Amino acid sequence: MFASLAAWLRRRQIAFSENAAIGPHLHFKIGGTVSLLVTCTSAAQLAAVMKKVIAGKLPYLVIGGGSNIAFGDGLTRIVVLQAQAAAAGSASPMRLLDSRSLEVESGARNQPFLSWCASHGAGGLEFLSGIPGTLGGAAAVNAGAFGRSMADVLLGADIIDAQGTVRAVDSGHFGFNYRDSRFKFGKDTLLSLRLKFAPASEAAISRKTRENLEYRLARHPSYRLASAGCFFKNPLLRGVKTSAGKIIEECGLKNMTAGGLAVAAEHGNFLLNRGNASFADLQRLEKEIQSAVAARTGIVLEREVIYVSPDGKKY
Ligand SMILES: Cc1cc2nc3c(=O)[nH]c(=O)nc-3n(C[C@H](O)[C@H](O)[C@H](O)COP(=O)(O)OP(=O)(O)OC[C@H]3O[C@@H](n4cnc5c(N)ncnc54)[C@H](O)[C@@H]3O)c2cc1C
Numbered sequence: 001m002f003a004s005l006a007a008w009l010r011r012r013q014i015a016f017s018e019n020a021a022i023g024p025h026l027h028f029k030i031g032g033t034v035s036l037l038v039t040c041t042s043a044a045q046l047a048a049v050m051k052k053v054i055a056g057k058l059p060y061l062v063i064g065g066g067s068n069i070a071f072g073d074g075l076t077r078i079v080v081l082q083a084q085a086a087a088a089g090s091a092s093p094m095r096l097l098d099s100r101s102l103e104v105e106s107g108a109r110n111q112p113f114l115s116w117c118a119s120h121g122a123g124g125l126e127f128l129s130g131i132p133g134t135l136g137g138a139a140a141v142n143a144g145a146f147g148r149s150m151a152d153v154l155l156g157a158d159i160i161d162a163q164g165t166v167r168a169v170d171s172g173h174f175g176f177n178y179r180d181s182r183f184k185f186g187k188d189t190l191l192s193l194r195l196k197f198a199p200a201s202e203a204a205i206s207r208k209t210r211e212n213l214e215y216r217l218a219r220h221p222s223y224r225l226a227s228a229g230c231f232f233k234n235p236l237l238r239g240v241k242t243s244a245g246k247i248i249e250e251c252g253l254k255n256m257t258a259g260g261l262a263v264a265a266e267h268g269n270f271l272l273n274r275g276n277a278s279f280a281d282l283q284r285l286e287k288e289i290q291s292a293v294a295a296r297t298g299i300v301l302e303r304e305v306i307y308v309s310p311d312g313k314k315y
Helices: 003-011 043-055 110-119 135-141 202-219 244-250 279-297
Strands: 016-021 033-040 060-063 069-071 075-083 094-098 101-105 154-160 166-170 189-196 261-263 271-273 306-308
Touching (some): 003 016, 003 043, 043 060, 043 154, 043 189, 075 189, 101 135, 110 135, 110 202, 135 189, 244 279, 261 279
Parallel strands (some): 060 075, 069 306
Antiparallel strands (some): 016 033, 094 101, 101 189, 154 166, 154 189
């Protein structure tokens, strides 16, 4: 099923592996194998591979940094395209459009992007500091922190849709919601994003980027530990967004475990993979936390992290 794509990739010297372990590419380190894992190092390459995949009617899924997603334990029969930014020495994945807007490729990583923003005077995007992953992943899940999210800064994007057509869309097309957009569970792929910014000095942007990172490092479990960040969405209780981590802690569930997984001692909404957790462990811990919280408080916690089914569907 994937042999002709593999031959095409080989001819073009595009990096890929067959029957690839996906876990090592994910922050949670949870997942078995996927039929084909392709690393795309630019938006142009991502679009070219995607066209070939769609023309061949192959099942596919795009990931960025893999920091908000977990795969099933067995073989997932799909092509996974991993969006990365241009390698050093190639064309820059970001550029200024005018004095208040910029364009960035979806595979660019947040932290190097913020360094570029500082040196180009593009302020107001520092909320991304410390959020792992890529700009494409951040836009797809409407990532945010410090009271701001991608929905506040996104102007539009170039996408390749599920029919293989490249087109420009505006921010309305995203259907943004709290940690959600149509791309989170959809089939369309983000190639590049147009973002607005507020002009600021390099020193001010660098300072804010550093402060935000330090704030998070002081309050979250070590970023060296395998997790996907906040596992559950913060629920809306009587109209007020309430910390899921606090609810979990108040229910006495800190340090709860299932197989190789544990609720972090430092933060009730971080589930940590202690090295050998399976997807089955993750599903079990999720259900146990949800049941315990519902029994004690009546609150239904909703998962923020994305799962991938054995046939490659996100849910
Ligand atoms: C330690 C830690 C801290 C975190 N803190 C935060 C936080 O403060 N705030 C927050 O919102 N999140 C946080 N997260 C979660 C995660 O980092 C963010 O959601 C991040 O923006 C996901 O980006 P990614 O590139 O890793 O996406 P991935 O996990 O690779 O993918 C996420 C989703 O985006 C889709 N996607 C990725 N790239 C594309 C593309 N090019 N086109 C179309 N769809 C695409 C995927 O298919 C998937 O549906 C944290 C995670 C960790 C591990």
